[in-house]
Every structure is written in structure tokens, then in C-alpha cells.
Amino acid sequence: xARKFFGTDGVRGTANTFPMTAEIALKIGAAxxxxxxxxxxxxxxxxxxxxxxxxxxxxxxxxxxxxxSTGMNVLLLGPVPTPAVGLLTTSMRADVGIMxxxxxNPHHDNGIKFxxxxxxxxxxxxxxxxxxxxxxxxxxxQAENIGRAKRIDDGRFRYAERVKSTVPSGLTLNGLKVxxxxxxxxAYKAAPEILWELxxxxxxxxxxxxxYNINENCGSTHTDNAAAAxxxxxxxxGICLDGxxxxxxxxxxxxxxxxGDQIMALMATRWAAQxxxxxxxxxxxxxxxxxxxxxxxxxxxxxxxxxxGDRYVVEAxxxxxxxxxxxxxxxxxxxDYATTxxxxxxxxxxxxxxxxxxxxxxxxxRQFDTVPQLLKNVRYSDGSDPLNAKSVMSKIANSEAKLEGxxxxxxxxxxxxxxxxxxxxxxxPDLLLEVVDGIVAEVESAx
Numbered sequence: 001x002a003r004k005f006f007g008t009d010g011v012r013g014t015a016n017t018f019p020m021t022a023e024i025a026l027k028i029g030a031a032x033x034x035x036x037x038x039x040x041x042x043x044x045x046x047x048x049x050x051x052x053x054x055x056x057x058x059x060x061x062x063x064x065x066x067x068x069s070t071g072m073n074v075l076l077l078g079p080v081p082t083p084a085v086g087l088l089t090t091s092m093r094a095d096v097g098i099m100x101x102x103x104x105n106p107h108h109d110n111g112i113k114f115x116x117x118x119x120x121x122x123x124x125x126x127x128x129x130x131x132x133x134x135x136x137x138x139x140x141x142q143a144e145n146i147g148r149a150k151r152i153d154d155g156r157f158r159y160a161e162r163v164k165s166t167v168p169s170g171l172t173l174n175g176l177k178v179x180x181x182x183x184x185x186x187a188y189k190a191a192p193e194i195l196w197e198l199x200x201x202x203x204x205x206x207x208x209x210x211x212y213n214i215n216e217n218c219g220s221t222h223t224d225n226a227a228a229a230x231x232x233x234x235x236x237x238g239i240c241l242d243g244x245x246x247x248x249x250x251x252x253x254x255x256x257x258x259x260g261d262q263i264m265a266l267m268a269t270r271w272a273a274q275x276x277x278x279x280x281x282x283x284x285x286x287x288x289x290x291x292x293x294x295x296x297x298x299x300x301x302x303x304x305x306x307x308x309g310d311r312y313v314v315e316a317x318x319x320x321x322x323x324x325x326x327x328x329x330x331x332x333x334x335x336d337y338a339t340t341x342x343x344x345x346x347x348x349x350x351x352x353x354x355x356x357x358x359x360x361x362x363x364x365x366r367q368f369d370t371v372p373q374l375l376k377n378v379r380y381s382d383g384s385d386p387l388n389a390k391s392v393m394s395k396i397a398n399s400e401a402k403l404e405g406x407x408x409x410x411x412x413x414x415x416x417x418x419x420x421x422x423x424x425x426x427x428x429p430d431l432l433l434e435v436v437d438g439i440v441a442e443v444e445s446a447x
Contacts (some may be wrong), residue, residue, distance in 0.1 A: 008415025012111035029066025054211030081245035184221025184245035227255030247330035248343030258365030283325030
């Protein structure tokens with residue numbers, strides 16, 4: 001059965017456009033309810049969180065209607081970071097957790113992400129079974145078995161206490177001036193509060209959500225405003241989250257950006273020195289820079305690569321017994337503390353490194369020299385498959401031959417948008433540009 005709804009990170013799309021409509025959300029809720037309420041009892045529950053998109057109200061209500069119609073009891077958390085949903089799914093003994101968010105996408109998009117009772121994202125097999133149920137006729141429960149819905153007012157505070165507990169006892173952020181950019185998203189209250197409670201002087205950015213401005217010229221994908229604030233306020237560091245706060249970019253005291261690769265390199269070498277890096281291995285995706293791989297090797301450590309998507313990173317971590325992984329885009333997963341990427345948690349670990357080493361952010365964010373990397377996206381129409389065109393396949397084969405021994409090439413389709421992503425790494429910048437532009441031209445022609 002082909003996947004019709006689920007992509008690499010749940011269901012995602014433009015609000016009020018298939019598959020992100022209220023009607024489909026109701027069916028998804030009913031299907032999830034039928035799957036997880038599998039013994040007919042009335043004790044089953046689901047927690048639902050959301051970010052600050054206007055459409056979140058619509059999907060929250062639709063999912064609640066579908067879930068309660070199949071007898072599930074719904075606990076509504078309101079705006080909380082995605083990692084809070086993973087945490088509270090387990091701590092509240094829920095059967096399933098749902099986060100309504102399209103992460104770093106603009107406000108007009110939205111998505112539905114699922115967490116199992118263990119707090120980890122659902123497997124492909126479970127998602128396929130939910131898809132099968134969506135396509136089938138789901139019988140509603142009898143009136144006496146309809147589920148209840150209840151607002152949970154302290155979900156944010158439960159999450160905050162868990163995050164603060166990861167900071168070593170006695171360590172404070174006193175004397176640190178921190179810019180925190182919350183992308184007008186899910187962490188707009190929690191993140192500044194947590195940093196202040198730990199002693200930092202906090203300069204908040206992107207903390208005035210209005211339903212439309214999530215990720216708009218702010219957050220981990222638009223760091224200019226936060227960088228300007230770092231320089232203007234003489235801050236020690238900037239922490240830029242995305243709309244659902246599961247990813248992060250770090251800014252040094254000069255406003256320069258460090259991506260997830262540099263942060264993972266720092267954490268991996270620190271954890272290895274402390275004897276706490278599971279299997280002496282860092283798990284990252286095929287998108288991570290070749291420089292990270294060389295850095296790990298030079299320190300006697302291993303980099304294990306996975307497909308793109310933090311869920312695949314987590315799956316590899318769990319199967320191999322590893323406790324640190326992530327993505328270049330800023331998902332940092334620390335399974336000692338959390339079940340999914342947590343941007344604020346990763347930012348706190350970076351602040352701990354500043355305090356414990358006494359080094360400036362600019363020293364800590366330059367762990368290795370990156371190999372020049374170029375990524376370009378090509379949009380194609382739904383239903384077409386430009387990567388199967390003979391001209392494209394031939395161009396890719398020729399390009400791989402040119403890069404052999406000099407770099408690497410990665411061509412893939414996005415799991416959330418109709419895009420072909422063309423990425424290459426090479427020490428020769430001219431060859432890098434030639435290879436990427438050549439493939440992009442062929443894909444554009446085929447698309």
C-alpha cells in the first residue's frame with residue numbers, strides 16, 4: 001500500500017488543502033483512536049500539543065472530534081514545543097501523543113506528528129496501519145463510550161522542569177547574556193522563562209505570535225534579526241529555535257551561525273572525553289558535512305549516517321544503543337534526556353559548555369573546517385518524477401564520475417514538499433558549482 005498521507009515527519013501540507021483539511025484530520029484522529037484503543041476499554045488517552053499557527057485551532061478540534069468518537073480521552077496541552085509532547089506522552093501514561101505543527105514551514109502550512117506510548121515517533125509500519133484505517137470505514141463508538149476532552153494548563157511547566165533538570169546541579173548561567181529567538185512559535189513562553197530561571201540575562205526575539213508570523217524572518221531558518229540583536233546587546237550567544245522548537249541554530253558573540261553539524265561535533269567530543277558517548281558513535285544523516293565525518297575519525301570516533309529525517313536518526317540510535325545524533329538542520333537528539341530533537345535542550349547544553357570551559361561561543365562553534373557544500377532545490381509538479389528521466393540519470397552518473405575521490409553527491413526528493421534536492425561536496429569550488437548546476441538544469445528540464 002502506497003503512503004498517501006504520511007511523509008518523512010507525519011502528515012504535512014497547506015492548511016485547508018489536501019491532506020491538511022479538517023475532514024482528513026478528523027479521519028486521522030478516528031483512525032489513530034481505533035488503532036490505539038485496541039481493547040475496547042475507556043481508559044485510553046492521547047495528549048495533543050500545537051504551535052502558534054492560526055490553523056492549529058481547527059486541527060486541534062478536528063483531531064479531538066475524531067479521537068473522542070472512537071472512545072479516546074484527549075488531553076489538550078495548548079502551545080508547547082514538540083519535545084514536550086514526547087515527554088508528556090510518557091509521563092501522563094498516554095497511548096499516543098500528537099503535535100500539530102509544520103515545524104520551520106510558513107504559517108499557511110501545518111502538520112500532524114505522532115508519538116507512541118514510549119515517547120518516540122511512530123514507525124513506518126504503524127503509520128501504514130493508520131493509513132489503512134483512514135481508507136476503511138471506521139465505526140464510531142456507542143454514545144456511552146465516547147471519550148472526554150480536558151485542558152491541561154501546566155504542560156509547559158512540566159516540560160520546563162524536565163529541561164532544567166538536565167543542567168548539572170549547581171551550574172548557573174549567571175553572567176551570560178543570551179539572545180533567544182523563539183520564531184514566534186511554540187516555545188515563545190517556555191524558552192525565555194527557562195533561561196531566566198537558570199540565571200541568564202535574556203534578550204527575547206520572536207516572542208509575539210499572532211497566528212501568522214511563525215518563522216517569518218525569525219527563528220532557525222532566518223537568523224539575521226537574532227544576529228543583529230546579539231551584536232547590538234553585546235550578547236555572549238544566540239539560540240535560534242524553529243516554530244515547534246525541535247531544532248536549533250547557535251550564534252556566536254559576533255552573530256555568526258553554527259549549524260547542527262558543529263554543535264554535534266562539540267557535544268560528541270565532550271561526551272566522549274567524559275566517557276558517556278554511547279558506542280563512541282554519533283548518528284547523523286547523509287546531509288551532514290564531510291568535515292564532520294573527518295572530525296569524528298580524527299578523534300577516534302565514528303559517524304553513522306542515516307536517511308534524511310530525525311526519526312531515522314532516532315531509529316538508528318535506538319537499534320545501535322547510541323545516545324547522540326541529529327541533523328545539520330539543527331535537530332539534536334540526546335536520548336539520555338529526550339525522545340526527539342529538542343532545540344532548547346541542545347542550546348542549554350551549549351551554554352553549559354561555555355560555563356564549564358570558559359571559552360567564547362566562537363571558539364566552541366568552530367570544531368572543524370567544513371568541506372564546501374552546495375545545495376539547490378528544484379520544484380516539480382505533483383505526479384511527475386524527473387529523477388526517472390534518462391537525461392537526468394545520465395547526468396547524475398557523469399557527475400558522480402567527476403567527483404570520484406574528490407567529494408560526494410546526494411540527490412533526493414523532499415519528504416514534505418514537491419522538491420528535488422541536489423547537494424554536492426567538493427574541495428574544488430568550480431567543480432562543485434559545475435556539478436550541481438548541471439544536474440539542476442537537467443532536473444528542471446525534465447520537470
